[in-house]
Amino acid sequence: MTVVAERASHMRVEDFEQIASAAPETVTLEFIDGRIEEKRVPDGDRETIVMWLIRQCMQGRPELDLHPTQGLKVGQYRKGRARPDGSLAPVAHFAGQGEWADPEGVLMTVEVTSYDGDTERRDRQEKPAAYAAAGIPVHLLVDRDRCELVVHTSPAPERGCYLDVHRAPFGEQVTLPGPVGITLDTEILKNYVR
Numbered sequence: 001m002t003v004v005a006e007r008a009s010h011m012r013v014e015d016f017e018q019i020a021s022a023a024p025e026t027v028t029l030e031f032i033d034g035r036i037e038e039k040r041v042p043d044g045d046r047e048t049i050v051m052w053l054i055r056q057c058m059q060g061r062p063e064l065d066l067h068p069t070q071g072l073k074v075g076q077y078r079k080g081r082a083r084p085d086g087s088l089a090p091v092a093h094f095a096g097q098g099e100w101a102d103p104e105g106v107l108m109t110v111e112v113t114s115y116d117g118d119t120e121r122r123d124r125q126e127k128p129a130a131y132a133a134a135g136i137p138v139h140l141l142v143d144r145d146r147c148e149l150v151v152h153t154s155p156a157p158e159r160g161c162y163l164d165v166h167r168a169p170f171g172e173q174v175t176l177p178g179p180v181g182i183t184l185d186t187e188i189l190k191n192y193v194r
Contacts, residue, residue, distance in 0.1 A: 011036070016081060017100065031081040045192040046112045049142055050085050052188065053110060057088060060182035064107065065091050071100040072109070074130040082130055086110030088138075088180065103131075107179045108138040113145055115194065128152050133160040138180050144193045149174050149186055 016031040050068050057066040066086045074080045081100050088108040094101050109131045113119045123141060131139045132155040139152040139162060147170045152162035168174045170189040176182045 020081070021099070043114075045144070046085075046114065049112050049144075049189065049192050050110070053086055053140075053142075053184075056184055057182060061180070063091060064088055065093070066110070067094060070094050072103045072106065072134070073100050074103055074134040074136075080130050082127060084109040084127075084131075085112045086140075103134040103136055106134075106136050108140060108176065109136050110140045110142070112142040115144070119145065124150075128162060129160045131155070132162045133157050137178075138176055140176065142189065147190070147193055149184070149189075151176060153177055 011031070016036060019036070020031070054066045054068065057064055066088050068086055069083065070087045071081055071083045072087060074082045086109065087094075087101075087106050088110070089106050093105055109127075111123050111127055113123050124143075128139050128141070132152070135155050135157045137153065137155060139155075141150040141152070143150055149168045149170070149172075151166045151168070151174065152164070153166075154163035155161075156163050166174075168186065170186045170193070172186055174184045174186055176184065
């Protein structure tokens with residue numbers, strides 16, 4: 001373990017919030033499982049996928065917003081801070097909550113994989129576990145490496161995992177179950193992978 005990782009594992013969440021608030025705009029920090037993580041700056045394809053999802057959500061459920069930058073308090077005993085690529089919640093749900101909002105009322109989180117070495121651990125393991133522990137009903141992973149959508153449902157907060165996981169290759173129609181209830185035609189996602 002590096003000195004930075006060792007120090008981060010003992011960091012208080014309040015200290016992390018102070019560091020994150022002082023970070024330059026080009027750096028996005030998260031605090032997951034007691035460690036500071038740097039979230040990679042999105043590339044054009046990743047941003048295009050997030051914008052596509054925003055449009056799909058607005059068309060399918062106009063009473064909901066998909067927030068691409070809202071930070072959430074996640075993890076055991078609220079010791080984590082994550083900034084999903086999207087947080088689906090009722091319109092104006094996050095008003096007045098500040099940079100790090102309570103996940104109560106969030107219907108779905110979204111992550112789009114980056115092309116980096118941390119994707120396996122961060123996007124496929126740690127983040128779904130944190131969102132499940134927070135009780136978020138649906139977690140959607142757009143996995144560009146594997147060209148598939150992974151829909152996590154039935155969170156078991158006490159176990160820190162989702163009990164149901166459905167995988168669908170890009171090109172299929174995927175219906176996100178309640179409380180989301182939106183169907184996605186994922187054919188277009190084939191255009192946004194390397």
